[in-house]
Amino acid sequence: MIRGVHTTTPQSTDGITYAQKISADSCIIHWQHSATVIDRTVRMFAPTPGAKTQCQNTTLILRRTQLVPHSDAPHIIDNAASDDVGTLVVSNKRLYVLCGEHTVLEITALQPAGKRTLTAADFINAYYHRGWKHCRTATVSTTH
Numbered sequence: 001m002i003r004g005v006h007t008t009t010p011q012s013t014d015g016i017t018y019a020q021k022i023s024a025d026s027c028i029i030h031w032q033h034s035a036t037v038i039d040r041t042v043r044m045f046a047p048t049p050g051a052k053t054q055c056q057n058t059t060l061i062l063r064r065t066q067l068v069p070h071s072d073a074p075h076i077i078d079n080a081a082s083d084d085v086g087t088l089v090v091s092n093k094r095l096y097v098l099c100g101e102h103t104v105l106e107i108t109a110l111q112p113a114g115k116r117t118l119t120a121a122d123f124i125n126a127y128y129h130r131g132w133k134h135c136r137t138a139t140v141s142t143t144h
Helices: 035-044 073-078 120-132
Strands: 051-055 058-067 088-091 094-099 103-112
Touching (some): 035 051, 073 088, 073 103, 088 120, 094 120, 103 120
Antiparallel strands (some): 051 058, 058 103, 088 094, 094 103
């Protein structure tokens, strides 16, 4: 390349796969998965189209999450109204959701449908204490 001479090498066709287009169903969070899988899903679909769930008949887009260490998970699970996956838990002004394999995910930013993105603390102040306290998240219906 320094002397202005270069050769091209064609790309091998061995092992080529086609990546399917991302569908609306691909963005749905399945809470029976572990917190690690869900955290990766949130990051994969950020910023758009966003990983989605539903609570109180409102679609929520999870914008940022972080894993909760296994050592902290039992304490959070014990404070939950239910031990069902998808259950929201507020502890020390932080928002958590119970996931599969007895894991817990912290939600640090989320966006209710048609609203702006909120920090977890803002969401707790605006929504959680107004009837969302006993909310259990569910799979989003994507019927068109």
